[in-house]
């Protein structure tokens with residue numbers, strides 16, 4: 001699975017590669033590759049046999065719940081943590097044993113780690129000075145302008161707000177133009193407006209300079225809007241990897257289906273497997289789904305439809321699922337409904353606020369959907385895997 | 400000496416804020432800094448300023464124990480005392496500086512190791528650092544007479560490794576023994592004040608966030624460069640505090656030179672001790688004390704300026 005999606009990433013063209021020529025990474029570039037990368041702390045496996053190829057110049061997002069091993073992975077790439085097994089290389093060069101200060105890699109730390117005794121200017125200049133760069137003043141000022149802190153050069157980190165410190169951390173890493181930039185939740189402390197603004201800036205810098213960005217985030221919206229490729233990580237493993245749309249539309253595990261957005265999963269049985277269409281039966285009703293969206297070899301499946309793919313109709317329709325609304329949450333752009341199906345299961349449906357009246361709990365509804373939007377996952381997995389993490393802010397609580 | 404920085408007071412609530420309506424709350428807030436400062440200031444007045452004034456006055460008096468003393472503004476006492484004891488004076492500063500340097504060389508790695516390298520042995524080692532305080536200063540210094548005696552192991556090691564010849568060559572040892580030499584005095588000073596060096600160093604090192612060193616490594620600094628550019632500057636408060644806490648008492652010390660030295664290693668503290676308690680020449684003793692204090696204050700101020708404490712957030 002991993003390899004297949006890697007190929008797909010590889011073909012992603014990187015715009016602005018030509019522009020990269022002038023300001024390009026000071027070091028030889030190349031794809032960042034991790035082979036069987038493993039990290040154990042005692043008996044606890046934080047990163048488990050990771051195989052990843054991140055093409056040069058791509059924007060790669062690592063998404064996963066807290067404690068799944070994202071930071072540990074970045075630290076191994078930066079050289080701050082020694083892998084228990086496996087190798088890391090950039091291009092043809094194996095850097096597994098290279099000391100951190102010799103790696104063409106810079107990190108924006110989750111904790112910022114700004115030097116408290118140096119002012120902002122010197123913090124940003126730190127890496128340049130160590131390498132004896134020319135034009136330090138100009139480069140630092142440009143980097144500070146990029147993060148909109150040009151006036152703050154002479155302040156100490158302690159005199160900045162959390163968001164400003166985070167931007168300094170960003171400038172301090174970017175100014176070095178490393179082959180690989182590791183960003184550990186670099187926008188976490190920013191307010192929504194500034195975060196969106198920095199996301200656009202980051203994306204612009206990345207395409208302009210052609211650096212490889214490995215971006216760790218909790219914010220799936222951020223991952224989806226910025227990244228060429230997203231890897232969803234769970235318990236030290238890559239659960240699924242692919243482009244944002246691919247990942248969202250075609251989750252292959254219940255964890256991804258629940259972690260990235262929300263999914264309604266209903267227990268079903270495959271009744272016939274055609275080359276194009278799969279027929280399934282759930283609670284006595286027959287449904288179909290495209291065969292290529294079935295990710296289960298077994299006939300016991302979870303039949304899935306995303307909440308926003310469901311349309312809510314009133315009255316009796318021949319097709320679809322009947323149910324009763326049990327909860328209505330008005331979100332603004334949309335309204336989220338909880339609908340109880342005849343066999344007691346509650347599923348979520350989201351409807352755009354296009355002016356239609358908001359339905360009240362207790363109303364009878366019929367849920368329909370385009371069969372092309374349905375998918376099937378192996379029923380041996382926990383239907384609620386990945387549900388407790390992330391999300392929530394995006395579509396409101398599940399009540 | 401430790402007058403509060405004006406901005407400390409101003410920074411406190413109500414200190415220098417814009418005029419606000421007089422509420423009981425802001426009224427109380429205005430007096431808080433003074434209340435907090437009162438015990439310290441009172442202490443300084445009674446036990447520092449008053450004795451200091453007394454000492455200054457005494458240094459300008461003439462007379463004798465029998466006839467009594469009176470202030471005659473006899474500045475000449477200073478000139479006479481300094482010309483008579485200039486070598487002891489300079490020697491004190493040199494010995495104290497050397498001992499401070501040695502204590503820093505020993506104390507820094509020690510504090511560094513305790514802060515970062517010894518894991519759960521941290522507390523045990525810290526107790527060991529202050530363990531010497533459980534016995535008196537005098538007894539510890541007397542023990543060094545035994546340690547450095549010609550019959551002891553230290554002597555035979557120093558002798559056989561050729562270190563003795565080196566010490567002779569740099570005039571720290573002037574005979575065939577270790578005891579009663581400048582070497583012994585400096586060793587005694589270093590030993591006695593080492594904890595005063597180590598503890599502040601430890602305190603400032605221990606506060607350093609190790610992730611800053613990782614950030615340094617990540618930004619192309621080798622471990623040595625990261626030490627020079629990150630650890631060392633961040634430990635400066637400890638270095639300044641440690642060197643001052645070692646240098647100041649060492650410069651005025653009179654026990655070590657008395658017990659471990661010879662007449663040629665006499666330090667100024669010993670002279671003052673003699674003038675006060677044996678010769679009973681109070682004006683000279685007071686003039687020397689006063690000069691020593693002023694000199695130390697000047698050195699400390701110059702040092703703090705150079706060490707650039709304004710960099711230390």
Ligand SMILES: Nc1ncnc2c1ncn2[C@@H]1O[C@H](COP(=O)(O)OP(=O)(O)OP(=O)(O)O)[C@@H](O)[C@H]1O
Nearest residue numbers: 041044046064065066067068069070071072073110
């Ligand atoms: N030095 C360490 N010793 C022992 N366990 C560790 C160590 N560092 C990390 N771990 C464990 O490894 C797991 C992964 O940690 P990691 O910091 O990589 O998580 P993360 O995905 O970055 O989480 P978050 O999103 O909260 O930052 C966690 O369970 C953590 O407790």
Ligand SMILES: [Mg+2]
Nearest residue numbers: 070071110184
């Ligand atoms: Mg983390």
